Amino acid sequence: MIHDVLYTIVKWLARICHYIYPYRLAVVQKRVVDQFYNAWISKSFVNFGASSQICRPCTLVGERYISIGKNVKIDHHSVLTAWDNYAGDTFSPNIEIGNDVQIGEYVHITAINSIKIGRGTLTGRWVTITDNSHGDTGVGTLHIQPTQRKLYSKGPVVIGNNVWIGDKVTILPGITISDGAVIGANAVVNKDIPPYSLAVGNPIKIVSLSK
Structure with a gap:
């Protein structure tokens, strides 16, 4: 890609000049x-x-199906994929990221259906948000090599406003996380989370509700 070539040129010029003004040039x-x-x-x-x-660096697939609001930061090594076809099937994916969202490093967001992230949401590192999987858990499907299984979605993912998602959280398909919820680190979210609640664990448990 042209921008990769230009990036390499800029990088090497900066390295050459680094000995003159090292910090400023970096x-x-x-x-x-x-x-x-x-x-x-x-x-x-x-x-x-x-x-x-x-x-x-980051990985982007299907940018024409992705909308990013104002003042959003998506940190290094993140992966955003919106798949419109796979294994002969076609999809109409949609990823919407609201204003003032901060996405941590190594976050993976992948859609064949719909993922919506409300304004002001913050995620830690290594978070996975997916609306799909490689096949279902039917016996017939499990005899097929995973990479050859058809993609399957149980439903869209909706994350409300001002949600705080800790490190290494996994958010599964068909889930709604309501406004102001806090998801503890390493949690697996397999059910809807009510507003302004604290949820932790695998499987997820609601441990506290604000009044």
Whole structure:
């Protein structure tokens, strides 16, 4: 890709000049490359709000089905995939990320159906949010190699406003997490979470409700 070639050129020029102004050039290099990269990729999305940033490196598939609000940050090594076809099936995926959302490093968001993340939501690292799986758990399906199984969705994922999602949380298909909920680290969310509640564990348990 052209932007990868330009990134390499900028990186090597910065390394050569590093001996003159090491710290300043490192800062300038990062800012220039980040601005160039985001300006380049922003045109591929349904919407890419002002002051939003996707940090390199990251993996993006199906940007034309992804909408990103204003002042969003998606940190390094994250994966956003919206699949419109797989194993001969076609889908109409949709990923919507609201304003002021902060996505941690190594987060994986993948859709064949719909994933909506409300404004002000914060995630830790290594979070997985998925509306699909490789097949179901029927006996017939389990005889098929996982990569060859048809993608299957139990339903959309909806995450409300101002939700806080801890490190290594997994949010499964067909789940709604309501406004203001807090999801503890390492939790597996396999049922809906009420508003302004604290939920932890695998499987998830509601341990506290605010009044």
